[in-house]
Amino acid sequence: MKNLLITAGIIVALCGFSYGSFYALSRDSAEVRLAVKTGDAMEWLRSEFHLTDEQYADIQSMHDDYYVECSIHCAGIMAAQEEGKSAEEVARLETICESAMAEHCRSVAAVMNPSNGARYLKIVMPRIADYDHHEAPSLQINR
Numbered sequence: 362m363k364n365l366l367i368t369a370g371i372i373v374a375l376c377g378f379s380y381g382s383f384y385a386l387s388r389d390s391a392e393v394r395l396a397v398k399t400g401d402a403m404e405w406l407r408s409e410f411h412l413t414d415e416q417y418a419d420i421q422s423m424h425d426d427y428y429v430e431c432s433i434h435c436a437g438i439m440a441a442q443e444e445g446k447s448a449e450e451v452a453r454l455e456t457i458c459e460s461a462m463a464e465h466c467r468s469v470a471a472v473m474n475p476s477n478g479a480r481y482l483k484i485v486m487p488r489i490a491d492y493d494h495h496e497a498p499s500l501q502i503n504r
Contacts, residue, residue, distance in 0.1 A: 410477040419472050427465045434458035462489050 403424065407417045438454045466485050470478035 410473055410481055416472050420469050423469055459489050
């Protein structure tokens with residue numbers, strides 16, 4: 362009976378240690394968790410993709426410039442919908458917006474190192490296809 366209790370104790374300790382190790386190693390960094398908690402997409406981008414200050418500044422500038430262009434695209438789409446334009450016209454405007462957004466994302470990825478750029482595109486490109494065109498986009502981080 363004594364050996365059974367010792368064995369059970371060792372098994373429970375090993376399970377606890379394994380769980381704790383896995384949890385600690387797979388958890389996002391404190392910076393990423395804070396960015397997600399506050400909804401700061403740019404800070405999430407900096408932390409998640411390990412951007413240098415120069416890369417971050419370049420991408421921030423690109424996002425600021427693109428925000429204006431995207432707002433114009435989305436305003437045009439909403440105006441076309443409100444004016445009762447044909448579905449084909451609205452779809453054409455949405456295609457233009459999505460193409461510009463995809464090009465912007467590829468430009469952002471090009472500023473990152475190749476592996477992070479590829480990972481970034483894997484995250485954001487599917488969101489472009491599902492975009493509803495009601496406002497300029499955000500990564501809407503909500504892990």
